[in-house]
Amino acid sequence: DAGVIQSPRHEVTEMGQEVTLRCKPISGHDYLFWYRQTMMRGLELLIYFNNNVPIDDSGMPEDRFSAKMPNASFSTLKIQPSEPRDSAVYFCASSFQPGVYTEAFFGQGTRLTVV
Amino acid sequence: DAKTTQPPSMDCAEGRAANLPCNHSTISGNEYVYWYRQIHSQGPQYIIHGLKNNETNEMASLIITEDRKSSTLILPHATLRDTAVYYCIVTRPQTGANNLFFGTGTRLTVIP
Numbered sequence: 001d002a003g004v005i006q007s008p009r010h011e012v013t014e015m016g017q018e019v020t021l022r023c024k025p026i027s028g029h030d031y032l033f034w035y036r037q038t039m040m041r042g043l044e045l046l047i048y049f050n051n052n053v054p055i056d057d058s059g060m061p062e063d064r065f066s067a068k069m070p071n072a073s074f075s076t077l078k079i080q081p082s083e084p085r086d087s088a089v090y091f092c093a094s095s096f097q098p099g100v101y102t103e104a105f106f107g108q109g110t111r112l113t114v115v
Numbered sequence: 116d117a118k119t120t121q122p123p124s125m126d127c128a129e130g131r132a133a134n135l136p137c138n139h140s141t142i143s144g145n146e147y148v149y150w151y152r153q154i155h156s157q158g159p160q161y162i163i164h165g166l167k168n169n170e171t172n173e174m175a176s177l178i179i180t181e182d183r184k185s186s187t188l189i190l191p192h193a194t195l196r197d198t199a200v201y202y203c204i205v206t207r208p209q210t211g212a213n214n215l216f217f218g219t220g221t222r223l224t225v226i227p
Contacts, residue, residue, distance in 0.1 A: 004158075043159070043217040091158050104215065106158025 004107035006092050012113045018080040021110045024073055025094030033104065034067055034077050035091040043091070049075065082114045118142070118205045124222040127197075133190040135221050137203030140184045147208050148179060149215070150188050152199040159202065159217070162188065193225045 005024040013019050025032045033048040047057040052069045060067070064083070069075040079086055089111050093104040120138040127133040139148065150162040163170055163177045165186070170177045176189040190197055202220040 042219060045215070093158070103161040103164075104159075106160070109156075109158055 004092055004094050004105050006090075006107035006110050008110060009108065010111045010113075012115065013082055015083055015114055016081045017114075018078065019082045019086075019112060019114075021077040021090050021092075021112070023075045023077070023092030023107060025075070025092070026096075026105055027073065029094035029096045029105070030072075031095045031097060032069060032075050033093040033095075034075070035093065035106075036088045037091060037109070038088045046077070079112075082112075084114045087112055087114050118146075118216070119203045119218060121201075121203050121218070121221045123219065124224070126224050126226055127190075127193045129195060129225050129227050130192055133193040133197065133223055133225070135188040135190075135201050135203075135223065136185065137188070138185045139203070139205045142183050142205050145207055146205050148177065148183075148186050149204040149206065150175070150177065151202045151204065151215070151217070152197075153202070153220070154196075154199040162201075164208075193223075195225050195227065197223065198225045199223060 004026055007022045011019060030051050034046040035043050036046055037043045044059055046059045047067045048055055049069045052072060065079055067077045089109045091106050091109045093106040095104045118139055118141055147164050147166050149164040151159040152162055153159045163172055163175050165177045165179055167179055167183055179186045200220040200222050202217045204215050206214045
């Protein structure tokens with residue numbers, strides 16, 4: 001398996017524009033997570049899905065952020081409108097929960113710069 | 116909120132063992148200790164986890180004290196590729212990674 005695949009790897013956009021980040025989880029994994037990493041706040045969980053259903057979105061910073069998972073192999077994180085403070089590296093991760101073992105597999109991340 | 120305390124940075128000579136400490140004095144009985152690392156510009160990578168017994172895999176060893184209030188991650192023969200930020204996480208193994216709080220970690224620099 002190629003692992004968790006995120007696109008694009010880098011995104012530069014102007015303030016006010018819509019940004020869409022994409023993620024393909026590992027096949028067979030039933031959990032998908034979106035994280036954001038900044039120097040100030042470190043790694044923060046934004047939202048996670050189980051079997052394509054959003055379970056906890058309490059980490060989503062505000063209504064400008066939305067995430068969807070239309071099927072088991074694809075998820076998007078959208079920011080509309082984008083602001084300079086949204087600049088960060090966004091990671092997608094997936095996992096399979098057969099029991100008590102917790103290992104998350106992370107993608108390479110999308111570095112977002114909003115100017 | 117952080118349940119672990121780690122030194123902000125450490126150095127280790129290449130080929131030597133790297134011992135990364137972690138304090139988790141408030142750990143509860145059903146919480147595990149997980150270690151992840153993040154190499155520059157990459158996503159975090161799982162290393163190892165344990166409850167109360169010492170654990171070893173192909174990447175590292177995890178030594179947990181008998182009172183479970185601290186642990187040490189051991190990289191037996193550090194290489195330059197082990198330079199990364201190492202995160203010690205204490206949490207209950209519930210759903211996937213939703214309860215992984217990464218904190219600030221320890222930045223390990225392996226020196227040639």
